[in-house]
Amino acid sequence: MTTLYLCHPASLDHATPHGHPERAERIRAIERALEDERFSALVREQAPRAELSVATLAHPEEYVAAIAEASPREGLVAIDSDTVMSPGTLEAVLRSLGAAVQAVDEVMSGNVANAFAAMRPPGHHAERRRAMGFCVFNQAAVAARHARKAYGAERVALVDWDVHHGNGSQDIFWRDKSVLYCSTHQMPLYPGTGATSERGDHDTIVNAPLRPGDDGERFREAFETAILPRIDAFHPDLIVISAGFDAHWRDPLANLQLTEADFAWATRRLMDLADRHAGGRVVSVLEGGYDLDGLSRSVAAHVEALMGR
Template identity: 70%
Template sequence: MTTLFITHPAGLRHVTPDGHPERPDRLRAVERALEAEPFAGLVRLEAPEASLERIALCHPPAHVERILKAGPQEGLVALDADTVMSPGTVEAARRGVGGAVLAVDEVMAGRARNAFAAMRPPGHHAERERAMGFCFFNQAAIAARHAQQAHGAQRVAIVDWDVHHGNGTQDIFWDDGSVLYASTHEMPLYPGTGEPSERGTQDNIVNVALSPGDGSDAFREAFDLAILPRVEAFRPDLVIISAGFDAHWRDPLADINLREADFGWATQRLMEIADRRCGGRLVSVLEGGYDLQALTLSTTTHVAALMGG
């Protein structure tokens, strides 16, 4: 059984303004990191372009059409202060979804043990009908729904350790007890959601707020006491990670002091649950991470854990 690495050069063609933290160099850093010799055993696949029907699993067709039409032929178009489209954005966003869907297909079919889909733009802030926070389509959410629709998964657990709360994923699954959404994130911080009292109508949302300055001990305690027991009890058929690496101490957009080893530890713990509950089936989708050195270190630690290293 292998670990897949899924990406596509289209992710580099989503251009943002000078100084924007969500920039093409992020994907270059990930790709360079995984070219090292320890990752020679990765199976590498290119992310296909998702169909509009797949995207519409979580976003209404009219909203999808608005995003597609908003993409410019030249220059940049800002949907809000943070979320910018260039001529390459639509393809990059569609291939981001396509990579996550392909990862699910390969893992659910047993052709891979797990997979890391690394594309940009990220997705977890994208709500049902709103693009925001650098995000256009919610890859992790669509991957979960695809696992249910195409592969018969009854329960999917999404664990989000990005330092920003995944308001989009929470919005999409607020009323859906077949998907568990569990998040650690800094508060107060963008986008302002993620209070522990936000639990969903089916008690399927788990939010653990970390405080500015918190580090490894608080993060691991949150996982041990709040996140992992809920994932285990949920008995998922698939585990999806929204793998943002911006809780690293070097990241410029937040004040949580994790080390790369923390991401490796969390990966291993979730893999253990996946091994016990769902045949090891686990898909990881890249979210944030804006310091290139921290992103390189965190990605290599994460993928090494996926590979069993």
């Protein structure tokens, strides 16, 4: 099984304030973890730079233009209460979009079985017209839309196991019956969305909130009862994963108790469904995860599962 790993040094150039949890060290920790000989078979490529217009797959042109105009020449510019842009941010987000698009291209073309894009900043909180929650553009949403536009994918399942609800992805796909958005997340917690009653115009939003303190058993139960059956019934042509690892028990921003084994299990279950419906096609994009040890261990388990181990 061939797995593509996409990254780029530009991810390190998106600067955040001192002490901010979404920091360049996250990528360095992942890079160190994937240097292990277990990952020697990974196909490694640097993320290409997407054109700014690629962001319009998920965001209106005026919002995309406003983000570009907000890019500072020096210092930091706040675009949300906890989201900033630095001189390196625009390049980082364009490389992140490029990674998402390249991952879809390689998977949909059959060049690789699946792909993991380890880029920052994350994206799943970015709504159609609003940056928030450390996120500027929504890379997972762009991946889903690119698969439909470029490859004619009729149905895409977007699965989000970040500990925070992906309000941005939900907002983007609320009226889109071609994308099934499924999320497990801690609730109550930022950003305050993600109730089971939030189902979208076409019943293609599936929220499975977890309570503070819930462990892997509860997480797996939510997957088994609420999410996997809906994906199975949806018959997706591609599965996209918003792979946040801040539900790990070590993470400082939440209170779930997942371990690396839980993320590996969820990866394999989604791969089983991809094998059944989508020719094995899975694209994973990094979201949160703010304890460096928990993040690196979880990413390693996720990528090992993608590699068929």
